[in-house]
Amino acid sequence: MPAKAKDAISKQTAAKIEKLAESVLKTVKGGKNPFLDIPVRSLANVSFSEKKRLIELGNQKQKRYFFNVSMAKRFMQTFLVSEACKELIDAGKTTSIRDLYYITKHTIGDTKQNTFEDQDESDPIIEDLEVTVDALREELHLFADPKGAMVGPVTVVDSGDTIDLRRMGSGGWSVPSIVEENIVQFRKHEAKYILLIEKGAVWKRFNEDKFWQRDKCIIVHGGGQPPRGVRRLVQRMHKDLKLPVYVLVDNDPWGFYIYSVVKQGSINLAFESMRMAVPDARFVGLSSFDKDKYQIPNNVAIKMNDGDNTRAKQMLAYPWFKNARWQREIQEMVRSGQKFELEALSRRGISFITEEYLPKKLKDKDWLE
Amino acid sequence: MPAKAKDAISKQTAAKIEKLAESVLKTVKGGKNPFLDIPVRSLANVSFSEKKRLIELGNQKQKRYFFNVSMAKRFMQTFLVSEACKELIDAGKTTSIRDLYYITKHTIGDTKQNTFEDQDESDPIIEDLEVTVDALREELHLFADPKGAMVGPVTVVDSGDTIDLRRMGSGGWSVPSIVEENIVQFRKHEAKYILLIEKGAVWKRFNEDKFWQRDKCIIVHGGGQPPRGVRRLVQRMHKDLKLPVYVLVDNDPWGFYIYSVVKQGSINLAFESMRMAVPDARFVGLSSFDKDKYQIPNNVAIKMNDGDNTRAKQMLAYPWFKNARWQREIQEMVRSGQKFELEALSRRGISFITEEYLPKKLKDKDWLE
Numbered sequence: 042m043p044a045k046a047k048d049a050i051s052k053q054t055a056a057k058i059e060k061l062a063e064s065v066l067k068t069v070k071g072g073k074n075p076f077l078d079i080p081v082r083s084l085a086n087v088s089f090s091e092k093k094r095l096i097e098l099g100n101q102k103q104k105r106y107f108f109n110v111s112m113a114k115r116f117m118q119t120f121l122v123s124e125a126c127k128e129l130i131d132a133g134k135t136t137s138i139r140d141l142y143y144i145t146k147h148t149i150g151d152t153k154q155n156t157f158e159d160q161d162e163s164d165p166i167i168e169d170l171e172v173t174v175d176a177l178r179e180e181l182h183l184f185a186d187p188k189g190a191m192v193g194p195v196t197v198v199d200s201g202d203t204i205d206l207r208r209m210g211s212g213g214w215s216v217p218s219i220v221e222e223n224i225v226q227f228r229k230h231e232a233k234y235i236l237l238i239e240k241g242a243v244w245k246r247f248n249e250d251k252f253w254q255r256d257k258c259i260i261v262h263g264g265g266q267p268p269r270g271v272r273r274l275v276q277r278m279h280k281d282l283k284l285p286v287y288v289l290v291d292n293d294p295w296g297f298y299i300y301s302v303v304k305q306g307s308i309n310l311a312f313e314s315m316r317m318a319v320p321d322a323r324f325v326g327l328s329s330f331d332k333d334k335y336q337i338p339n340n341v342a343i344k345m346n347d348g349d350n351t352r353a354k355q356m357l358a359y360p361w362f363k364n365a366r367w368q369r370e371i372q373e374m375v376r377s378g379q380k381f382e383l384e385a386l387s388r389r390g391i392s393f394i395t396e397e398y399l400p401k402k403l404k405d406k407d408w409l410e
Numbered sequence: 411m412p413a414k415a416k417d418a419i420s421k422q423t424a425a426k427i428e429k430l431a432e433s434v435l436k437t438v439k440g441g442k443n444p445f446l447d448i449p450v451r452s453l454a455n456v457s458f459s460e461k462k463r464l465i466e467l468g469n470q471k472q473k474r475y476f477f478n479v480s481m482a483k484r485f486m487q488t489f490l491v492s493e494a495c496k497e498l499i500d501a502g503k504t505t506s507i508r509d510l511y512y513i514t515k516h517t518i519g520d521t522k523q524n525t526f527e528d529q530d531e532s533d534p535i536i537e538d539l540e541v542t543v544d545a546l547r548e549e550l551h552l553f554a555d556p557k558g559a560m561v562g563p564v565t566v567v568d569s570g571d572t573i574d575l576r577r578m579g580s581g582g583w584s585v586p587s588i589v590e591e592n593i594v595q596f597r598k599h600e601a602k603y604i605l606l607i608e609k610g611a612v613w614k615r616f617n618e619d620k621f622w623q624r625d626k627c628i629i630v631h632g633g634g635q636p637p638r639g640v641r642r643l644v645q646r647m648h649k650d651l652k653l654p655v656y657v658l659v660d661n662d663p664w665g666f667y668i669y670s671v672v673k674q675g676s677i678n679l680a681f682e683s684m685r686m687a688v689p690d691a692r693f694v695g696l697s698s699f700d701k702d703k704y705q706i707p708n709n710v711a712i713k714m715n716d717g718d719n720t721r722a723k724q725m726l727a728y729p730w731f732k733n734a735r736w737q738r739e740i741q742e743m744v745r746s747g748q749k750f751e752l753e754a755l756s757r758r759g760i761s762f763i764t765e766e767y768l769p770k771k772l773k774d775k776d777w778l779e
Binding site: 129132134135136137139140142143144146147148155184186187188190197198199200201202203204208209210211212213214215216217218219224225240241242245246249250264338340341382384385387388391392 | 498501504505506508509511512513515516517524556557559566570571573577578580581582583584585586588594609610611618619709710751753754756757761
């Protein structure tokens with residue numbers, strides 16, 4: 042198929058896949074057992090870098106051989122997936138990891154054997170390919186389900202369309218899953234910072250109150266745990282537009298976890314932290330001490346359950362929560378046995394969060410890092 | 411609090427709430443036990459109207475008295491919720507039903523009694539209020555979590571911002587939860603129909619392939635089961651812009667259910683069908699017969715599980731699925747024991763769904779109604 046004119050990123054990624062294939066081919070021609078050198082993605086090869094302040098993958102690699110009964114199938118699968126990604130890139134198209142599973146699912150020859158039985162088999166192969174050729178899945182032209190919205194004093198270009206995020210009404214711009222430089226570029230902006238909000242409903246409060254206009258900031262939400270597109274976009278704006286990032290989440294272990302993934306990445310996807318994490322991100326609450334500072338009545342507290350307590354105690358041991366303020370923060374949550382949703386602030390008034398809570402947090406520099 | 415200048419819909423809704431309060435007050439002044447006349451929302455009062463082709467609420471009502479031990483609390487709750495909604499409307503603000511729960515949660519006097527223990531108590535009260543004053547919750551200024559995106563040859567105005575949905579890049583316009591006439595208006599359009607797609611990932615395929623530009627249609631998805639905002643918007647475009655609606659879902663009982671809710675509403679929210687349902691909506695697949703028509707290989711089929719079979723058999727009995735073609739459709743699904751995701755079409759090529767499948771379906775008028 043004749044390749045479409047490719048952008049720089051797509052050219053680079055296609056070249057990486059070709060190089061991988063060529064190196065294997067060379068081994069075959071040399072009469073050797075072809076193999077792939079794949080970075081190990083297990084917990085043993087993951088660590089928190091104090092210097093970079095993010096969770097990263099170590100240097101351990103494992104060889105996957107073609108002539109090896111236990112490895113041959115995965116070797117073949119890796120090439121099926123890389124071939125499909127190369128075709129996507131050449132065609133200038135993107136697709137979902139679910140779709141990729143269907144695209145690469147064949148019955149092999151006359152056997153009853155399938156290349157993949159289900160998506161649980163193809164997903165890890167995609168991750169293998171990402172680390173092996175050092176390309177995010179978005180660069181391999183694979184997307185996740187879109188989730189999240191954004192507005193603010195910034196103009197973006199998305200797939201050639203110029204979009205003024207100052208004029209997006211109540212809905213906002215739906216953040217796409219692939220936001221690499223070849224798809225999304227930034228134009229004129231007057232923003233002073235980025236506010237990443239856990240919940241869509243709370244984001245709507247900030248949008249309706251035109252907080253972003255008043256306080257010159259970009260507001261974005263990810264509908265709960267932010268999807269890859271939102272995290273990558275926040276990182277890109279942080280770096281390219283030099284904007285600080287503030288994270289606004291519930292006061293519960295899940296909210297703290299969301300913040301920590303935004304800040305230093307996750308253990309499961311350690312190899313992507315470099316492209317996703319924002320080590321300078323600041324936590325602007327809800328803090329376990331805000332119930333007193335902002336007089337949140339006791340009857341809107343939610344009791345911590347066993348799962349919450351276990352999670353909170355695990356967090357106390359994480360290296361990225363080991364500074365004194367975070368220890369105090371998490372211990373207070375455990376001690377009180379209470380958690381609070383952002384919506385609990387509405388007990389003080391529907392716009393309390395946009396008019397008093399957040400302005401005071403920012404003015405007092407009352408955040409955790 | 412001085413009321414902001416209100417739009418016509420907000421004025422009307424505020425007046426409905428006032429009228430409710432006044433009628434109760436009058437009863438009190440007349441020395442009688444005040445009550446509310448609340449339409450019954452149980453299954454017994456729900457039926458499928460053959461004429462209107464939608465699921466609707468019957469005329470049964472029940473009286474909720476103030477001076478009645480078992481009813482007093484709910485009577486009080488109904489007024490708390492209606493007062494909060496009235497305040498929202500007066501302030502020109504909207505909020506989530508979660509937030510409303512927090513706003514209306516008080517401890518009563520010196521007792522340890524709360525107005526609401528949890529949201530499970532306030533949500534049904536909101537539904538009571540909706541049916542009692544005959545206003546959608548969106549008209550009461552309450553929103554659901556935003557979900558779904560839309561692009562196409564149409565210009566919309568959202569909260570005063572004019573947005574050209576022909577130039578929304580890969581992300582699209584995030585469909586807001588409240589899309590009543592006072593928030594969202596339609597401007598110039600060249601669309602010939604609306605395509606409602608179950609899945610965000612499939613919608614991305616249609617957007618990337620610029621199907622909407624080529625075929626002059628509006629494409630919208632709801633990230634699975636479409637949220638209220640998407641359903642209401644589709645109904646408004648269907649009525650106001652006189653556009654036919656086509657629904658593209660997975661070939662499984664869940665996909666059929668999504669279609670049926672779009673078409674005739676749901677049993678749980680029967681009182682909203684009039685404002686949400688599109689009885690003329692057409693099902694463009696996946697059909698249980700498409701595996702042969704479009705040569706979808708057997709190895710991408712998914713085996714029906716027990717839950718699927720039970721759901722499918724229930725569907726055979728629903729009055730809205732009783733025509734011969736739907737019976738044949740569901741029976742084939744049960745007979746084959748197979749279901750298919752939309753993504754299974756990608757086995758025939760990544761853009762098979764936009765270039766061959768849907769164009770042929772529409773050209774052959776091969777849809778179910």
